[in-house]
Amino acid sequence: MTGARGHRRPGAAATAVLCAVTAAGLYGCSGPGPSEHPPSPTPAPATPPATTPPATTPPAGTSPLTGRPARSGPVLAVKIDNVPAARPHTGLAAADLVYVEQVESGQTRLMGVYSSRLPDRVGPVRSARESDLALLRQFGRPVLAYSGAQGALTPLLRAAPLHLVHEGGTPAAFRRDPRRTAPHNLYLRPVRALATAPDATRARDIGFRFGPAPADGTPVNSRTVRFPAARYTFTWAPAAKAWHVAMDGRPDGPLAPATVVVQHVTVRPSRFHDFLGAVSPYTVTTGSGTAEVLRDGRAHPARWSRPDPDRGTVFTIPAGARLNFAPGQVWVLLTGTAP
Known part of the structure; x- marks a missing residue:
């Protein structure tokens, strides 16, 4: 794994603060009934009901993707190989955000999203999929770095609001590692990739909120998430x-x-x-559904909503208030398996 280095860029304008009000439990008192004597006053609860800390938009000077102090630079999304032969990965630890997507034969592929800092190299880089088009629209017009795509998908990629960087069109932004075998040996040079798109959209609000954890949650030491032919284990x-x-x-x-x-x-x-005839899965990232958020050694049930592909995803607790993430790198596993 290569180390990441700081990469400063001009900051974005300060965003307005938006507070989400928590739905608290209500306690009422009844008036005297038809009986001769009114009932005794309802005693106050021994402890106040648990509340969820309000969620706010990240303040100026804070990354909207991690909640940490950072300069919000242009967004670079990189499609990263994830079969066993592609590991260990390079530069993935420097990503602000990592998506896990299902591809052919039940395998998975990663998408690393970079803005706060850039590593020297990222990879191994692999090909794009149709699902990437809708997933990336929330970022505006980011840079998408990938190794290539099948011919039928290429016109859709070119028509999408993306700055495309691939080995065939921008060879100087890539290098092959002679110590690895193809196709698991292609690596991106992020600085060179971003130099090809000076007007790429800078990091902006995609729905994430950061701050104190909800008051509830189930303690959990580890959680394994399974895809048809891959599994991920997260240990606190x-x-x-x-x-x-x-x-x-x-x-x-x-x-x-x-x-x-x-x-x-x-x-x-x-x-x-794909070239072997296996059908490519399409991951639907708009609409709504259930989720589980792991932070601070606890698991929190959640709901997600993204009715508009041009906007981000809102995560809430079952009662409806926004669910805060812990500041730092965020992984989102887009799984079609039953919860």
Whole structure:
């Protein structure tokens, strides 16, 4: 794994503060009934009901993707290989946000989203999928770095609000590692990739809120999330205040997100297939559904909502208030498996 280095850019304008009001329990008193004597006053509860801390938009000088102090630079999304031969990954620990998506044969692929800082290299880089088009619209017009795509998908990629960076069109932004075998040896140079798109959209609000955890939640030491042919285990590390990541039972370097979101979505067949004829799945990231948010050693049931593909995803507790994430790297696993 290569280390990340700071990368400063001009800050975004300060955002307005938006408070979410928690739905608290209501306690009422009845008036005297038809009986001769009025009832005794209802005693006050021994302890106040639990409340959820209000969620606010990240303040100026804070990344809307991590909740940490940072300069919000242009958004770079990188499609990253994730079969066993592609591990360990390079540069993934520097990502602000990591999506896990299902691809052919039940395998998974990662999408690392970078803005706060850039590593020297990221990879191994692999091909794009149709699901990426809707998922990336919430970022405005970001840079998408990928190894290529099948011919039928290429016109859709070119028509999407994306700055496309791939080996065939921008070879200087990539390099091959001779110590690895193809196709698991292609790596991106993020600085060179961003230099090709000076007007790429900077990081903006995509629905995440950061702050104190909800008052409830179930203590959990580890959680395993399964895809048809892959599994991810997140183990809570109190000293690091983060979740250590293992893929298919093996740790992958210093990956340690502060928040893990297991987002239950619809995964259906798409109209595309790979070169072997396997149908590519399409992950639906708009609509609404259930989720589980892991933070601070606890699991919180949640709801997600994204009615508009041009906007981000809102996560709430079952009572309706916004659910705060822990500041730091966020992983979102888009799983079609039953909760």
